[in-house]
Amino acid sequence: MKIKSKALAYEKVLKLPPKPHKRPKKPNLLFRTLMRVLSEHDLAATHFKAKRIGMERLGKREPCLYLMNHSAFIDLKIASKLLYPRPYNLVCTSDGFVGKSWLMRNLGCTPTQKFVPDLSLIRDMMYSLKNLKCSVLMYPEAGYSFDGTATLLPETLGKCIKMLGAPVVMIRTCGAFSRDPLYNNLQLRKVNVSAEMEYLLSPDEIKEKSAEEINEILHAQFSFDSFRWQKENHVHLTEGFRADGLGRVLYKCPHCKSEGNMRGHDTLLECGACGKVYELTELGEMKAKDGATEFSHIPSWYAWQREEVKKEIINKQYRMQTHVEIGMLVDTKALYMIGEGHLTHDVLGFHLTGCGGKLDYKQSPVASYSLNADYNWYEIGDVISIGNHSALYYCFPKEDTTSVTKARLATEEMYKLYSRAAKHAEKEIRKS
Numbered sequence: 409m410k411i412k413s414k415a416l417a418y419e420k421v422l423k424l425p426p427k428p429h430k431r432p433k434k435p436n437l438l439f440r441t442l443m444r445v446l447s448e449h450d451l452a453a454t455h456f457k458a459k460r461i462g463m464e465r466l467g468k469r470e471p472c473l474y475l476m477n478h479s480a481f482i483d484l485k486i487a488s489k490l491l492y493p494r495p496y497n498l499v500c501t502s503d504g505f506v507g508k509s510w511l512m513r514n515l516g517c518t519p520t521q522k523f524v525p526d527l528s529l530i531r532d533m534m535y536s537l538k539n540l541k542c543s544v545l546m547y548p549e550a551g552y553s554f555d556g557t558a559t560l561l562p563e564t565l566g567k568c569i570k571m572l573g574a575p576v577v578m579i580r581t582c583g584a585f586s587r588d589p590l591y592n593n594l595q596l597r598k599v600n601v602s603a604e605m606e607y608l609l610s611p612d613e614i615k616e617k618s619a620e621e622i623n624e625i626l627h628a629q630f631s632f633d634s635f636r637w638q639k640e641n642h643v644h645l646t647e648g649f650r651a652d653g654l655g656r657v658l659y660k661c662p663h664c665k666s667e668g669n670m671r672g673h674d675t676l677l678e679c680g681a682c683g684k685v686y687e688l689t690e691l692g693e694m695k696a697k698d699g700a701t702e703f704s705h706i707p708s709w710y711a712w713q714r715e716e717v718k719k720e721i722i723n724k725q726y727r728m729q730t731h732v733e734i735g736m737l738v739d740t741k742a743l744y745m746i747g748e749g750h751l752t753h754d755v756l757g758f759h760l761t762g763c764g765g766k767l768d769y770k771q772s773p774v775a776s777y778s779l780n781a782d783y784n785w786y787e788i789g790d791v792i793s794i795g796n797h798s799a800l801y802y803c804f805p806k807e808d809t810t811s812v813t814k815a816r817l818a819t820e821e822m823y824k825l826y827s828r829a830a831k832h833a834e835k836e837i838r839k840s
Contacts (some may be wrong), residue, residue, distance in 0.1 A: 509753030556634030
């Protein structure tokens with residue numbers, strides 16, 4: 409899949425009119441049926457099966473909020489099968505509308521900017537539920553999982569659910585990540601995929617519970633580990649490309665501690681600095697070819713990297729600098745490629761400069777709880793996206809050693825550290 413792009417000077421992009429806000433549109437039965445039919449081929453290839461739990465509690469025409477974990481593109485096809493023929497509006501990233509806004513709106517999609525606070529989204533969801541009598545499907549993790557475990561959920565999710573007051577239904581998938589992990593360059597594996605759809609919270613239960621209690625329930629629901637699932641269910645992946653791109657996720661060598669030198673190819677992950685080689689087994693475990701295996705479980709390796717980043721932040725040592733190609737998104741007509749620049753990320757947040765000194769954008773480390781980082785984004789390259797309601801900047805690092813994974817981990821850890829400190833300081837001020 410590709411995105412429509414256009415080379416345009418930064419000054420000209422700034423003069424473009426802002427995209428108008430449009431309310432969600434209820435998808436008609438024709439479009440819902442089309443999505444359902446087009447999804448059947450891929451679902452049949454995975455021998456897709458679904459289980460429904462407590463769904464008799466949901467009224468036949470009662471709109472609800474569907475929350476779904478996000479592992480791969482097949483998630484959309486799973487939803488089209490499970491929810492048919494019920495109408496629903498899908499909350500999706502605004503870049504998905506580029507060059508195809510009419511189609512996306514008629515499919516019932518509602519655009520939002522990833523990891524940018526958006527009060528208008530709450531209003532749109534409320535409009536869908538109350539005015540259109542249409543359910544809403546949301547991937548609260550916002551981004552795909554890198555390591556097969558849940559990504560962070562927004563702290564405001566519980567408050568959002570209380571504001572909406574609609575029944576909450578959880579959709580959990582198994583096998584979707586194993587079939588098509590983000591790092592593996594869109595190469596599909598032969599894996600059976602299944603899903604559970606469970607009635608989670610009624611309107612009365614939502615009223616009775618606090619936002620914090622709802623968040624606790626949701627955190628438990630979004631607790632999963634795809635690699636552990638693969639091992640426990642004896643799912644053998646025999647494809648010879650299963651480690652391709654794995655160095656994107658496991659960017660730091662646990663043996664020599666070097667970064668940016670890990671290269672995944674075929675079934676192997678190799679450190680270009682010290683030469684240590686690991687094999688990704690058919691059951692999804694890492695195994696050193698020689699010497700000790702520091703982490704056999706990929707999420708454990710990933711969690712170790714997070715702790716290493718956290719130490720750098722606490723010691724004020726974290727700093728990423730890279731030359732980037734810059735794409736700018738201000739409307740749904742195109743991704744405007746505005747030239748080259750320089751991106752810095754440190755304990756002060758992001759700083760993007762470029763376009764002959766005309767572009768100078770800074771983003772605080774507490775601006776967002778996570779980062780829109782992606783691998784091989786629309787087949788352009790690995791990307792870091794920052795920005796605000798006025799514009800989003802898509803930064804494509806030109807150096808192979810730059811890890812967008814580390815940037816996401818650093819963003820999340822800085823937010824947790826600094827927002828917690830700010831809240832504590834605020835409490836102390838109030839006491840005094």
